[in-house]
Amino acid sequence: MSTLPESVLEIAAEIRAGQCTAAQVLERSLDRIDAADASIGAFEDTRADTARSMAATVDEQVAAGHDPGPLAGVPIAIKDCIAVKGEPMTCGSRILDGYVSPFDAAAIERLRQAGAVLLGRTRCDEFAMGSSTEHCASGTVSNPWSHDHVPGGSSGGSAAAVAAGFVPAALGTDTGGSIRQPAALCGITGFKPSQGRVPRWGQVSFAPSMDQIGPFARTSADCAAIMQVIAGEDARDTTSAAATMGSVDLDAPADLSHLRIGVPQEHLDEGNHPAVNDGIERACDAARSLGATIVPVRLETTDLGIACYYVLGPAEASSNLARFDGVRYGRRADDVASLDELYERSRTEGLGAEARRRIVLGTWVLSAGYYDAYYNRALKVRRLIHDEYAARFSEVDLLLGATTPAPAFKLGSMSDPMSMYLCDRYTVTANIAGICGCSIPFGTADVDGTSLPVGVQLLGPLLGDHVVLQCAHALQQTTDHHLQRPPAGLNQN
Amino acid sequence: MAHLSPEEVHRVARLARLTLTSDEAQALHGDLEAILQHVDALAKAPVEGVEPMNSPLGHTNRVRADEPSGGLDQATVLGLAPATEEAFVAVERVLEEGGQ
Numbered sequence: 001m002s003t004l005p006e007s008v009l010e011i012a013a014e015i016r017a018g019q020c021t022a023a024q025v026l027e028r029s030l031d032r033i034d035a036a037d038a039s040i041g042a043f044e045d046t047r048a049d050t051a052r053s054m055a056a057t058v059d060e061q062v063a064a065g066h067d068p069g070p071l072a073g074v075p076i077a078i079k080d081c082i083a084v085k086g087e088p089m090t091c092g093s094r095i096l097d098g099y100v101s102p103f104d105a106a107a108i109e110r111l112r113q114a115g116a117v118l119l120g121r122t123r124c125d126e127f128a129m130g131s132s133t134e135h136c137a138s139g140t141v142s143n144p145w146s147h148d149h150v151p152g153g154s155s156g157g158s159a160a161a162v163a164a165g166f167v168p169a170a171l172g173t174d175t176g177g178s179i180r181q182p183a184a185l186c187g188i189t190g191f192k193p194s195q196g197r198v199p200r201w202g203q204v205s206f207a208p209s210m211d212q213i214g215p216f217a218r219t220s221a222d223c224a225a226i227m228q229v230i231a232g233e234d235a236r237d238t239t240s241a242a243a244t245m246g247s248v249d250l251d252a253p254a255d256l257s258h259l260r261i262g263v264p265q266e267h268l269d270e271g272n273h274p275a276v277n278d279g280i281e282r283a284c285d286a287a288r289s290l291g292a293t294i295v296p297v298r299l300e301t302t303d304l305g306i307a308c309y310y311v312l313g314p315a316e317a318s319s320n321l322a323r324f325d326g327v328r329y330g331r332r333a334d335d336v337a338s339l340d341e342l343y344e345r346s347r348t349e350g351l352g353a354e355a356r357r358r359i360v361l362g363t364w365v366l367s368a369g370y371y372d373a374y375y376n377r378a379l380k381v382r383r384l385i386h387d388e389y390a391a392r393f394s395e396v397d398l399l400l401g402a403t404t405p406a407p408a409f410k411l412g413s414m415s416d417p418m419s420m421y422l423c424d425r426y427t428v429t430a431n432i433a434g435i436c437g438c439s440i441p442f443g444t445a446d447v448d449g450t451s452l453p454v455g456v457q458l459l460g461p462l463l464g465d466h467v468v469l470q471c472a473h474a475l476q477q478t479t480d481h482h483l484q485r486p487p488a489g490l491n492q493n
Numbered sequence: 494m495a496h497l498s499p500e501e502v503h504r505v506a507r508l509a510r511l512t513l514t515s516d517e518a519q520a521l522h523g524d525l526e527a528i529l530q531h532v533d534a535l536a537k538a539p540v541e542g543v544e545p546m547n548s549p550l551g552h553t554n555r556v557r558a559d560e561p562s563g564g565l566d567q568a569t570v571l572g573l574a575p576a577t578e579e580a581f582v583a584v585e586r587v588l589e590e591g592g593q
Contacts, residue, residue: 417524
C-alpha cells in the first residue's frame with residue numbers, strides 16, 4: 001500500500017493504466033480518516049458505501065478497457081454547501097437538519113462524469129460565513145499542523161482534509177477568501193476561479209455576485225486538473241461565463257520570462273506577521289529566478305475592501321437566506337400557533353449567531369433611508385476596486401501578494417467579529433472585482449514554538465485562470481514549500 | 494454617519510423574521526456598531542460620478558432558451574417538506590374560520 005500514488009494526477013494516471021485500483025486508493029483514504037479525523041473533525045460525514053460503489057464502477061470500466069475519465073478513481077471531499085444527490089447537506093446550519101439533496105450541483109455532475117469518487121462532506125462555517133470554521137453547527141475543525149489552531153474558513157473542513165492527507169483534493173467555495181485563506185492556513189494550494197468560471201448551480205447561494213466553487217489540492221497542477229473538469233458554462237446558471245478556460249500546460253518548462261508580476265505594496269503591510277512578508281519576498285525571488293519581471297505596484301483600494309464587502313455580502317445574504325423559513329424544506333420549529341411564529345421560530349432557532357448578524361446587517365443596509373448611503377455607495381466602490389485591478393492588469397500580467405495577514409490563530413481566540421473579518425482583507429477584493437486567485441504555501445512561521453504554514457496569493461484578471469495556475473505550477477516545479485507536511489505523528493492514531 | 498439604535502436592531506431583525514432577546518439585541522447592536530464604524534470608510538471614497546456595479550461580469554437580463562426541461566417531480570419536492578397534506582406543503586392556518 002505504501003507505493004500508492006498521492007497526487008490527483010498520479011492517482012488518475014495509475015488507475016487509468018491499471019497500475020493500481022480505485023478501491024485501493026479509496027480504502028487508503030478511509031483508513032486515514034478512521035485513524036485521525038476524530039482529532040481533526042474535517043468531515044461532517046463520510047459515505048463509505050456509496051464511495052465504494054463509485055470506486056468499483058471505475059475499476060470495472062478500466063477492466064473492461066474503457067476510460068473512466070481524467071479524474072478516474074480520485075477521492076474528492078465536498079464542502080457541505082454544494083449539493084450531492086442523495087446526500088444530506090446542512091451548510092453547517094441547524095436550519096437544514098434532515099435535508100437530503102434531490103439533485104447534483106453542476107460541478108458534482110462533472111466530477112462524476114470525470115470518474116471522481118465522492119467520499120464525504122466537509123465542515124464549513126454556517127452558510128460559508130466565517131474565517132475559522134468555528135461557526136459550524138456540528139462542531140469545529142482543527143488545523144492539521146496544530147490541533148489548537150483553526151484551519152481557516154469558511155471551507156476549513158475541505159482544507160484540513162487535504163492537509164491531513166485524507167484526500168488528494170476537495171471542493172470548497174470562496175465568497176471573500178473562503179478557499180484561499182484556509183489553503184494558506186493549512187499549507188496547501190487553493191484556487192478561487194474567476195466569477196462565472198464554475199457554474200454555481202447547486203451551490204447554496206450566500207452572495208451570488210461573489211460566490212465561486214473551486215479546488216483544494218497539494219499542488220496547482222492538481223488544482224488545474226480539477227478546474228479543467230468543473231469549469232465551463234451551464235445554462236442553469238445565467239451568471240456562468242461563456243468563454244472556455246484556457247489550458248494549463250503541465251509539461252511546459254518552468255519559465256516565467258514572458259510575465260510581468262506586480263507586487264501590491266499594500267500587501268507588504270508592517271502589521272502583517274513577518275513570515276508573511278518573508279513569504280512574498282521568497283516567492284518574488286523564485287519568480288525572478290524563472291525570468292519574471294517583478295515590479296512594485298499600488299493597489300490603493302485594498303483598504304476599502306472589507307468595508308465594501310461587509311455591505312455587499314450581508315445585503316445579498318439577507319436576501320438569499322430568506323428562503324430558509326421552515327416551510328418547504330429543512331428544520332421547522334415545533335408547536336407553533338401561527339404562520340408568522342413558524343417563520344420566526346424556525347429561523348431564530350435554526351440560524352446561528354454569525355448568519356443572524358449578517359442577515360440583520362444586510363436587511364438594514366437595504367432598507368429605506370440607508371440604501372443609498374450604504375448599499376448603492378458600496379456598489380460604486382465596487383467599481384473603483386474593479387477599475388483599479390483592471391488598470392493594474394493593463395500594466396502587469398499577474399499580482400503577487402499576501403493571502404492572509406498572519407498564520408492560523410488559536411481556536412476560540414478571536415471572539416470579536418470585526419477582527420475576524422479583517423483576516424480577509426487581502427482576499428475579499430478579488431471577489432468584489434470578479435478576478436481569480438490562487439494561494440500557494442511559501443514557508444512557515446514559528447509562532448510560540450509551533451510551526452504554521454504561510455501562503456502567498458497570485459491574482460490574475462477576470463477569466464485569466466489558466467495564467468495564474470500556469471505561473472503557480474512553474475513556481476511549484478522549482479520550489480518545495482508545497483511539499484511540506486504537518487508534523488509527523490500528529491495526524492495518526 | 495447615522496448608525497442603527499438598539500431599538501432599530503429589534504425592528505430590522507423582525508423584518509428579517511428573526512426574534513432577538515434583549516441581551517442578544519444588545520450584543521448584536523455592539524457588533525454592528527463596530528462593523529459600521531469600519532464601513533464608514535466608504536463615505537470617504539471618491540465615488541462622484543461613478544456608476545454602481547452590480548456584477549463584475551456585466552451580464553444583464555441574460556435568459557436561457559425557452560425550452561421545456563426536466564425538473565424535480567412532485568413526490569420528491571413534497572418529500573423535502575417538514576409537513577404535507579395531500580399534494581400540498583402544510584403550514585398553520587392563515588385565514589380564520591369563515592374567513593375569505
